[in-house]
Amino acid sequence: MSAPIGNISIDGDRMWATIMETAQIGGTPKGGIRRLTLTDLDHQVRDWFRSACEAAGCTVVVDDMGNIFARRPGRDPALPPIAIGSHLDTQPTGGKYDGIIGVLAGLEVLRTLNDQGYETNAPIEIIDWTNEEGSRFAPAMLSSGVFAGVFDTDYAYAREDREGQRFGDELTRIGYKGDVKCGSHALGAHFEFHIEQGPILEAEAKTIGVVTGVQGMRWYEVTVTGTESHAGTTPMKLRRDALLGASRMVAAVNDVACAHTPDAVATVGLIESRPNSRNVVPGSVFFTIDLRHPSDGVVAAMEAETQAALRRIAAESGLEIVIERVWDSPAVRFDPDCIASVRRAADLSGYPSRDIVSGAGHDSAYIARVAPTTMVFVPCEKGLSHNEAEHAEKTDVVAGANVLLRAVLETDQRLAERAGRGD
Numbered sequence: 192m193s194a195p196i197g198n199i200s201i202d203g204d205r206m207w208a209t210i211m212e213t214a215q216i217g218g219t220p221k222g223g224i225r226r227l228t229l230t231d232l233d234h235q236v237r238d239w240f241r242s243a244c245e246a247a248g249c250t251v252v253v254d255d256m257g258n259i260f261a262r263r264p265g266r267d268p269a270l271p272p273i274a275i276g277s278h279l280d281t282q283p284t285g286g287k288y289d290g291i292i293g294v295l296a297g298l299e300v301l302r303t304l305n306d307q308g309y310e311t312n313a314p315i316e317i318i319d320w321t322n323e324e325g326s327r328f329a330p331a332m333l334s335s336g337v338f339a340g341v342f343d344t345d346y347a348y349a350r351e352d353r354e355g356q357r358f359g360d361e362l363t364r365i366g367y368k369g370d371v372k373c374g375s376h377a378l379g380a381h382f383e384f385h386i387e388q389g390p391i392l393e394a395e396a397k398t399i400g401v402v403t404g405v406q407g408m409r410w411y412e413v414t415v416t417g418t419e420s421h422a423g424t425t426p427m428k429l430r431r432d433a434l435l436g437a438s439r440m441v442a443a444v445n446d447v448a449c450a451h452t453p454d455a456v457a458t459v460g461l462i463e464s465r466p467n468s469r470n471v472v473p474g475s476v477f478f479t480i481d482l483r484h485p486s487d488g489v490v491a492a493m494e495a496e497t498q499a500a501l502r503r504i505a506a507e508s509g510l511e512i513v514i515e516r517v518w519d520s521p522a523v524r525f526d527p528d529c530i531a532s533v534r535r536a537a538d539l540s541g542y543p544s545r546d547i548v549s550g551a552g553h554d555s556a557y558i559a560r561v562a563p564t565t566m567v568f569v570p571c572e573k574g575l576s577h578n579e580a581e582h583a584e585k586t587d588v589v590a591g592a593n594v595l596l597r598a599v600l601e602t603d604q605r606l607a608e609r610a611g612r613g614d
């Protein structure tokens with residue numbers, strides 16, 4: 192008979208050592224990680240993860256989107272696996288914890304179950320979802336999106352980075368284009384452990400965020416076209432300056448979010464001015480827009496206001512404009528039973544917790560469409576993330592991993608009983 196769930200704890204030192212070890216793969220001088228998806232560094236950490244899971248007795252399968260599934264067998268192979276998933280790819284100036292603690296806490300859960308000789312009813316699967324960040328290849332959460340049927344592989348393979356490299360070619364190049372069809376197996380449930388990436392838990396001195404859902408988000412690509420001309424000879428009133436117009440548009444995007452405070456956010460994170468020469472009036476500017484709000488209705492209103500503002504500025508400035516919506520991820524509500532298991536695990540473990548809606552996107556937002564899903568958050572310092580200075584306290588990360596472990600084990604028991612196959 193296995194030990195009562197509440198008495199099983201992970202080995203915090205071992206997990207922390209694993210986080211610090213893999214942080215060296217793509218580690219930056221400022222203490223962050225630069226490990227863009229499908230680069231050689233992503234290849235390296237994938238190989239590391241695969242061998243660590245095999246050493247823990249897992250069978251490892253890679254699907255045709257490069258998602259890695261490390262499965263620990265349970266008592267009843269007929270039960271769909273309970274998954275612990277997140278991502279190992281990072282932003283260009285990412286931190287050590289975003290996505291990474293979710294995958295490595297999953298590995299620690301497996302190692303702990305092995306140490307304890309604990310046999311689950313269902314198999315447990317640790318998943319590394321490819322291209323969660325969407326920084327190199329837009330949109331974000333691309334591979335969990337294919338798994339959930341939101342995108343197909345042809346669309347995904349054709350996505351290009353800013354250098355024109357194709358997702359499918361890069362997946363093949365690093366040897367992670369598996370032959371298993373993405374989305375071809377069911378999941379009994381999906382849990383994701385992650386830093387909050389915002390200021391709320393730290394401000395309220397809460398150790399655990401019981402994540403009830405994810406806000407709505409939309410991405411756009413904008414091209415503004417004017418006329419390249421000589422910086423010294425073109426009179427100001429004759430110019431068609433694409434960068435001047437784009438600058439006014441960036442300010443207008445900011446105004447749209449400010450008109451829907453306190454919950455709306457809007458970001459222009461990527462901008463390219465051409466020909467990018469100091470003595471040429473810019474003739475063309477490409478930039479991206481990221482709009483988010485907990486309500487899909489408000490995101491739609493923000494989209495309409497943004498479109499109107501940008502088209503007005505273009506008309507006033509004599510510029511052409513093309514606005515393309517490249518991603519629409521509606522607001523998501525997670526599974527009530529999974530949420531309750533996280534809340535109970537936090538209470539059982541004596542950690543202060545609060546419900547929270549995720550401002551950041553996560554693979555769980557898409558997986559929630561095909562499996563009962565929720566997330567466990569822990570605070571990060573000053574809520575800072577997507578920054579090399581991202582920091583989480585070891586005690587919080589260990590606490591969160593213990594809540595993850597206990598929520599997964601309780602869910603395993605609940606689902607087995609519901610299937611009439613519990614121990």
Ligand code: HGY
Nearest residue numbers: 323324331550551552
């Ligand atoms: O954009 C996001 O919220 C996530 O970090 N990919």
Ligand code: MN
Nearest residue numbers: 289290323553
């Ligand atoms: Mn993440």
Ligand code: MN
Nearest residue numbers: 282289324577
């Ligand atoms: Mn991220």
